[in-house]
Amino acid sequence: MAIKFxxxxxxxxxxxxxxxxxxxxxxxxxxxxxRLRRNRKSEWARRLVRENVLTTDxxxxxxxxVDGHNVRTPVASMPGVDRLTVDQIVRxxxxxxxxDIPCIxxxxxxEPSLRDEQGSEALNPENLVCQSVRAxxxxxxxxxxxxxxxxxPFTSHGHDGLIADGRILNDETVAVLVKQALTxxxxxxxxxxxxxxxxxxVAAIREALDDNGxxxxxxxxxxxxxxxxxxxxxxxxxxxxxxxxxxxxxxQMDSANSDEALREVELDIAEGADMIMVKPGxxxxxxxxxxxxxxxxxxxxxxVSGEYAMIAGAGANGWIDGERxxxxxxxxxxRAGADGILTYFAPKAAEKIKAER
Ligand code: PBG
Numbered sequence: 001m002a003i004k005f006x007x008x009x010x011x012x013x014x015x016x017x018x019x020x021x022x023x024x025x026x027x028x029x030x031x032x033x034x035r036l037r038r039n040r041k042s043e044w045a046r047r048l049v050r051e052n053v054l055t056t057d058x059x060x061x062x063x064x065x066v067d068g069h070n071v072r073t074p075v076a077s078m079p080g081v082d083r084l085t086v087d088q089i090v091r092x093x094x095x096x097x098x099x100d101i102p103c104i105x106x107x108x109x110x111e112p113s114l115r116d117e118q119g120s121e122a123l124n125p126e127n128l129v130c131q132s133v134r135a136x137x138x139x140x141x142x143x144x145x146x147x148x149x150x151x152x153p154f155t156s157h158g159h160d161g162l163i164a165d166g167r168i169l170n171d172e173t174v175a176v177l178v179k180q181a182l183t184x185x186x187x188x189x190x191x192x193x194x195x196x197x198x199x200x201x202v203a204a205i206r207e208a209l210d211d212n213g214x215x216x217x218x219x220x221x222x223x224x225x226x227x228x229x230x231x232x233x234x235x236x237x238x239x240x241x242x243x244x245x246x247x248x249x250x251x252q253m254d255s256a257n258s259d260e261a262l263r264e265v266e267l268d269i270a271e272g273a274d275m276i277m278v279k280p281g282x283x284x285x286x287x288x289x290x291x292x293x294x295x296x297x298x299x300x301x302x303x304v305s306g307e308y309a310m311i312a313g314a315g316a317n318g319w320i321d322g323e324r325x326x327x328x329x330x331x332x333x334x335r336a337g338a339d340g341i342l343t344y345f346a347p348k349a350a351e352k353i354k355a356e357r
Pocket of ligand 1: 148150152160195196230231232233234235248303304305306
């Protein structure tokens with residue numbers, strides 16, 4: 001049945017007599033001058049007073065790259081998400097461009113044989129991320145490409161940094177991250193996104209980019225990144241779930257903390273970050289709001305793999321309306337103050353936004 005402005009079309013011309021003959025409703029018993037439901041009474045009124053909107057401009061689409069040709073391999077814990085070979089990454093970049101998604105983010109599944117203690121493959125200009133950046137930029141130069149800086153997709157131990165005596169080394173790791181960032185910038189990446197949570201990495205990367213002719217390359221820092229259980233499916237997708245020894249609590253933040261997030265963000269801004277990010281998303285909306293209110297910076301939020309898995313998985317099982325839950329979660333980020341959202345739902349949400357226009 002066609003519905004327009006909340007009322008079935010065929011009702012518009014329906015005879016009124018029957019309703020008119022009914023006794024008028026008893027007058028309302030509450031003497032209320034203010035009734036907030038008035039502004040919700042119909043779709044046009046709700047549209048008129050709506051405070052936040054989600055557009056395709058708000059979306060960054062994270063993708064997983066794998067070696068090979070013309071293959072898409074499903075990630076079991078992320079229904080609807082595949083690992084893509086470079087040629088398929090280019091096809092999805094084309095889809096992103098068609099959907100007016102401004103930016104895509106790249107994460108590699110590195111062959112186990114290429115992983116080592118130092119994560120050396122991160123510095124290989126022919127690695128999957130660099131190949132993808134070049135291939136995308138050749139065909140679609142106008143789409144933004146964001147590259148993660150951290151060693152975990154490349155290390156045999158699954159940590160984001162170098163290890164000695166069971167400890168993650170800070171300054172030694174930063175030296176490698178700087179080289180990784182330069183390798184990605186040379187491949188043509190637009191946005192460098194350090195996700196490693198080492199101290200001082202934004203300043204070091206900014207300086208190296210500037211010294212090497214990459215003054216226009218932006219930095220989006222994972223500024224407030226928490227040690228989270230919600231990264232589980234991502235680690236399946238990049239193949240580091242089984243190899244990760246221990247946890248990342250000596251460098252990623254404690255989920256109990258909020259003031260500390262402001263200090264992290266403040267430092268990254270001082271070190272030269274152009275945009276900052278809070279991660280994960282849904283359990284940390286209070287952090288998004290505090291960061292946005294405090295710094296008025298371009299603020300992003302990452303709806304991470306575990307959040308995607310919860311909504312997509314429950315939706316696939318019919319336990320919730322997955323599509324509505326997706327849109328509700330995304331508008332929640334906008335309401336909390338985010339300027340943009342990294343989300344695996346990007347193509348689906350963009351399609352829905354476009355269909356509704
Ligand atoms: C790597 C990195 C992670 C994510 C983005 N970059 C995982 C981690 O820190 O263990 C998580 C993304 C997601 O869960 O969707 N440093």
